[in-house]
């Protein structure tokens with residue numbers, strides 16, 4: 035069994051007693067049913083980005099960017115404002131065409147595939163700024179995640195409400211009436227409804243209060259430790275990323291300027307590169 039002990043790493047910024055309760059509840063709820071149960075061991079690189087370029091008109095936003103995202107790991111993309119993090123995510127999910135290089139997912143080239151095709155393959159996106167539907171209820175927002183699923187899979191996994199109990203109590207409420215943190219949780223939950231193999235989160239902590247940041251951190255660690263999902267996390271909040279990153283990439287002006295794994299993290303150097 036590949037499953038690591040949830041949050042096994044040393045002391046984390048969201049480690050507390052309440053956490054134990056959530057962990058126990060979540061591990062008790064793992065049934066391996068049509069929710070997101072464990073998958074076989076052995077898959078390594080889920081997503082491979084190789085030397086991609088991306089242009090907005092004449093302006094080049096990405097230059098020969100490469101990265102690999104592995105199943106059961108959190109891969110972090112770090113960098114200051116405007117360095118191309120979101121452009122990279124948009125290239126991966128198919129919202130913006132690349133002008134060079136290649137992207138493969140599960141060994142398959144994504145060239146020419148539209149965002150909805152990529153979603154059907156198992157790529158889910160939690161956009162920067164959340165982009166939930168403010169006039170739809172929480173339940174309806176979650177159901178928008180059904181789009182890439184076969185009819186028989188179109189249900190909300192009960193595990194989601196273990197992860198985000200607050201959403202369960204607000205199913206009938208309009209998305210726009212939730213707090214920013216609750217909207218972020220809804221955006222993550224909506225992505226999980228699609229049963230992704232890869233979840234791309236673009237700055238999920240941006241503008242969110244600390245207690246919800248902890249919840250989001252726990253959720254990401256839980257998903258990682260299940261072992262079957264690859265997680266690509268864009269962050270500017272270094273302390274958050276540091277807790278989670280198995281592999282990290284620092285970007286500057288459209289390029290990856292430094293990368294490494296958890297063991298090779300030179301915190302001071304990364305912080306310097308992330309400050310203005």
Ligand SMILES: Nc1ncnc2c1ncn2[C@@H]1O[C@H](COP(=O)(O)OP(=O)(O)OP(=O)(O)O)[C@@H](O)[C@H]1O
Pocket residue numbers: 090093095113114115116117118119120121122162270
């Ligand atoms: N739709 C667009 N058209 C033209 N230029 C764009 C567009 N989107 C982004 N850019 C430019 O591309 C560069 C990279 O932007 P991007 O949003 O990818 O950066 P980012 O690292 O995600 O920034 P932030 O941390 O502020 O979210 C910036 O110079 C930005 O102005």
Ligand SMILES: [Mg+2]
Pocket residue numbers: 119120121162236
């Ligand atoms: Mg961005």
